[in-house]
Amino acid sequence: MLIALALGAASIVPADAETPYPNRPIRIVVPFGPGGxxxxxxxxxxxxxxxxxxxxxVIENRPGxxxxxxxxxxxxxxxxxxxxxxxxxxxxLSKSLLKSIPFDPLTAFAPISTMAQFDLLLLVRSDSPMRTxxxxxxxxxxxxxxxxVGTISPGSTQNVTGELLxxxxxxxxxxxxxxTSAEVLTSLLRGDIQVGxxxxxxxxxxxxxxxxxxxxxxxxxxxxxxxxxxxxRESGVDAAVDGWNSLMAPAGTPGDVIAxxxxxxxxxxxxxxxxxxxxxxxGEPVAGPPEELGTxxxxxxxxxxxxxxxxxxxxx
Numbered sequence: 142m143l144i145a146l147a148l149g150a151a152s153i154v155p156a157d158a159e160t161p162y163p164n165r166p167i168r169i170v171v172p173f174g175p176g177g178x179x180x181x182x183x184x185x186x187x188x189x190x191x192x193x194x195x196x197x198x199v200i201e202n203r204p205g206x207x208x209x210x211x212x213x214x215x216x217x218x219x220x221x222x223x224x225x226x227x228x229x230x231x232x233x234l235s236k237s238l239l240k241s242i243p244f245d246p247l248t249a250f251a252p253i254s255t256m257a258q259f260d261l262l263l264l265v266r267s268d269s270p271m272r273t274x275x276x277x278x279x280x281x282x283x284x285x286x287x288x289x290v291g292t293i294s295p296g297s298t299q300n301v302t303g304e305l306l307x308x309x310x311x312x313x314x315x316x317x318x319x320x321t322s323a324e325v326l327t328s329l330l331r332g333d334i335q336v337g338x339x340x341x342x343x344x345x346x347x348x349x350x351x352x353x354x355x356x357x358x359x360x361x362x363x364x365x366x367x368x369x370x371x372x373x374r375e376s377g378v379d380a381a382v383d384g385w386n387s388l389m390a391p392a393g394t395p396g397d398v399i400a401x402x403x404x405x406x407x408x409x410x411x412x413x414x415x416x417x418x419x420x421x422x423x424g425e426p427v428a429g430p431p432e433e434l435g436t437x438x439x440x441x442x443x444x445x446x447x448x449x450x451x452x453x454x455x456x457x
Contacts, residue, residue, distance in 0.1 A: 162222055162398050163196035169225045169388070170201045170215050172208035172232070173293060174321030178259055178342035179386045182419055183227050186256065189409045204320050205294050208232045209242065216249045220393035222402065226250065228389040231298040233441040237449040238301070247442060250389040251399055252434035254406040257424040258385045260360030261302055262367060264337045264344065264353045266329055274357040274376035277336055281312045288314045291325045291334035298384040299338045301445075302359050305380045306338075306373075308453055329353060340384075341366045341423030359383070366423040385427070387434050403431055 169187055171180050180202065187198040203211035208231065218224035228250060235242050263274060271277045281288040290306065292299035295318050303316040317334055319325045322343035329337040330352060337344075337353070341364060347353045358364040358372050359382040373380050388406060390399065409415055410428040419426045 162401060163194055165223060166197040166199055167194075167223055167225065168199050168201055169227060170203055170211050171227045172203060172211035172229065173227075173297070174204040174323070175202055176343060177293070177322045178257075178340035178422060178424060179227050179229060181342050181422060182257055182386065182424060183388075185415065185418060186406070186409055189412070189415065190405055193405055193409070208294070208297070209235070209239070212246075212249070213243060215389075215391055216244050218391055220251070220391040220395075222390060222394055222398035224391065225253070225402075226389045226391075227256075228387045228438075229298060230383075230385045230441055231301060233438055234298075234301050234445045234449065236442055237446045238295070247439060249392055251392050251394045252431040252438065253388040253390060253399055253402050254410075254428045254431065255385055255387045255434050255437065256406065256410060256426070256428065257419055258383060258427050259340055259342075259424040260358050260364050260383055261299055261338050261340055262344075262348075262355040262364065262370065263306075263357040263359070263373075264329065264339065264348070264355055265335065266332070267351050267354055269335070271335070271356060274371070274373070274378065277356060278310055278312065278378075280335065281310075281314045285313045286315075288312075289328075289334040289336075290314055290316050291328045291337045292316060292318055293322060293325060293339075294318050294320065298382060299340075302338050302380075302382045305382065305448070306378065309378055309380045326353070345422065364423060365420065365425070385437070387438075389434075399431055 169183055173179050184200055187200055191198045215224055215226040232246055265271050290303045292303045300318055307314050307316055322339055325337045325339055326344055326347055328334045355367050355370045357376045358370050361381045361383055363372055407428040410426045416426040
């Protein structure tokens with residue numbers, strides 16, 4: 142009778158509890174269009190995650206609205222580890238740059254791991270007479286109404302870099318947001334914008350083909366893939382922007398699922414071939430414990446709030 146009772150009790154346990162995670166496809170939501178650094182690297186990571194876990198990992202691109210639309214998709218999903226989010230440093234700016242935001246970046250997500258750090262390049266068309274950032278700023282001062290800087294969506298690290306360039310230099314140039322990196326390139330080649338701000342990975346083909354060239358990089362130190370290109374500070378602009386991408390889940394996701402995913406991500410990023418590929422794309426592979434990512438996010442929110450206030454950027 143005891144055996145029968147035990148079997149009866151076991152039969153009412155939900156099927157998901159009997160099957161180890163993951164037992165169905167994992168969706169990773171990317172707040173940017175295809176082709177950017179975050180999209181390219183997370184697709185490489187998703188392929189490895191599928192190989193390691195046996196669960197299909199699919200990518201869903203939801204660009205626009207400063208990442209808020211994509212983030213809301215994840216925030217409203219079940220906290221079960223099957224919907225994940227590529228959280229970029231740009232979203233840490235949302236609390237300071239957006240007048241209203243439907244979630245708190247600090248509490249709406251469960252950190253899993255950082256994936257990469259990267260800087261951005263300030264790019265001009267190959268036939269542009271502007272050889273340096275100083276040249277570009279002189280052209281902007283001469284006719285600011287006709288000087289446009291192209292980036293991807295508001296709230297992105299690229300867009301904030303453009304806004305910082307505008308406010309730090311005091312030149313009323315126009316920062317023009319685009320939905321995707323490909324649109325930024327098209328506008329740059331067509332002459333609709335005079336400078337484009339993007340990662341090396343996003344416009345690698347155009348850079349390598351000589352269609353566009355870099356006149357400055359945004360980081361605190363020179364870009365590893367463009368070591369001859371001076372930083373903003375080296376070019377006389379007192380600003381620096383180092384971006385990062387990470388993987389997060391909805392708040393409330395079980396700790397054992399977070400720990401499992403963290404272990405998988407760290408193993409993938411620690412793989413020599415994967416790291417080499419990420420470096421070739423202009424990023425620095427970085428992974429760590431969830432607590433470290435949570436601390437970094439809080440630090441960045443506070444840091445960017447101070448930068449935005451100092452720069453006089455108005456919430457949008």
